Amino acid sequence: MLSNTTSDGSFYSTLINFTDIxxxxxxxxxxxxxxxxxxxxxxxxxxxxxxxxPLVAYWTYSSFFHIIDEYKLAEKYRIHPSEEMLSRNRVSLPIVIRDVIFQHVIQSVMGYALYCIDPLPTTGYENFEMWQLRNKLPEWIPTTLIYLWYWYGQSLVRMFFAFLIIDSWQFHLHRIMHLNKALYKRFHSRHHQLYVPYAYGALFNDPVEGFLLDTLGTGIASLTTGMTPIECTILYTFSTMKTVDDHCGYSLPFDLFQLLFPNNSIYHDIHHQHFGVKYNFSQPFFTFWDTWFGTTYHGVDEYKTAQEKITLQKYRQFLQERKNKRRNAAIAKKMPEPVSSSSDEDEDIDEKKTN
Incomplete structure (x- = not known):
């Protein structure tokens, strides 16, 4: 049963306490x-x-993209030209910041209330629980594996299921907000005032929607999976940064969020456009709910790479060709060119032909 492991200053010794073994x-x-x-x-x-x-992560990561915006440090990776953000968006930056701060206040108050009633974390029982596992499991399973599972494996599994819960909660609530015109007009249309998303606007929502969609959804995920305070810190911070990244307006190379997850800034940008507002409801991690419900936007399929992901260059090409088709159709009919809008009621000439 002995693990035959010793503390040798290696990488493993930073993960494993051999006295505990x-x-x-x-x-x-x-x-x-x-x-x-x-x-x-x-x-x-x-x-x-x-x-x-999560608050520090939101404002720090958003400010990173804001600096890139202001000093035009990554124009080749920007999804939309900067002038589009100024001309198409229907709400000013100060109002966006004000509303996000208000949502953070609500989020913090609710979180503090839960903190006050949660039992304080304790320690001292871990070795006994691992000893019980060791004596219940077959001898051929290494003790070090049991140790790694107890301290790290369980956390990763809880984190993964928390991701699934957040995705499920947000997809269905988000979809309902679009299917029900009254709910859309009263709550969700506020978020879609940002036709061209940017980082500071990631949590620009009606306060009620912000509480239900983000605060409550993430809270349910952490409570359901039985996360520790440190695991909650990682989950809340990671989810916050992922949401900011989805709204950042850039497709940066080596962006780990966009490399690790199929749901990325381009995928969500499609949802913010008038032609994709009834598609791509999934957020913030995966896209399987859109696949199952048939709400994935397929207008860009021919532009996708072999990896089934649309690149920034191909998405720009799609947007430009779409714009040209609309202009040509308007000229052919001798009518003014349609003005793009982020409204849920907008229809596109080509969409009518294809759908």
Whole structure:
């Protein structure tokens, strides 16, 4: 049953406490007790860190893209020309920032209320639980594997299922907001005032929708999966940055969010355009709900690469060709060129022909 492992200063020794391994493999069960767990940052409870970290991540990551916007540092990777953002969007930046701050206040108040009633995290029982696992599982399973599963594997599984819960919650609520015209007009149309999305506007929503879609959805995911405060910190921060990235307006190379997930800035940008407003409801991680419900926008399929992902260059080509077709159709009919709009009621000439 012995693991035959030693502490040698290697990478594994940073992941595994070999003193714990010996306790887990002992014939006598380790003591089990509950003591207050120390915080990752001394003096700052982990539960409070879970509230602060997403806010810092949102404004820091959004400011990164804002600086790129202002100084035009990555124009070749911008999805829409900067003048489109100024001319097409129906709400000013100060109002966007004001509304996002208000949503963050609501989010923080709700999070703090939950923090106050949550039991304080404890430690001291872990070796006993791993010892029980060791004695229940076959001997051919290495003790180090049990250790890695207990400390890291379970967290990864909880994180993955939290992603699925968030995606499921947001897809169905988002889709309902579009299918029901009253809900769309009262709540969700506010977010679609941003025809050309940008990072600061990622959480620009009606306060009620923002609470239901983001705050409540993520909270349900963390509670359902039984996450620890540190796992919540990672989930909230990662989800926040992913949402900002989806609205950033850029398709940057080596963007890990866009490389790891099929749902990316271009996929979500399609949803913000008048021709795609009734498609691509999935957010923020995966796209399987759109596939199952038949709400994936297929107008760009011919522009996709062999990896089934549309590149920035191909998406730009699609937008330009679409614009040219609309202009030519308007000239042929001797009528003014249609003005693009992000309204849910807008229809496109070519869409009528193809759908």
């Amino acid at each position: 010996q306790a887990i493999e002992a014939k006598i069960a380790p003591l089990s007790y509950h003591l207050p767990k120390s915080s990752v940052i001394e003096g700052l409870p982990d539960g409070i860190l879970a509230l602060i970290a």
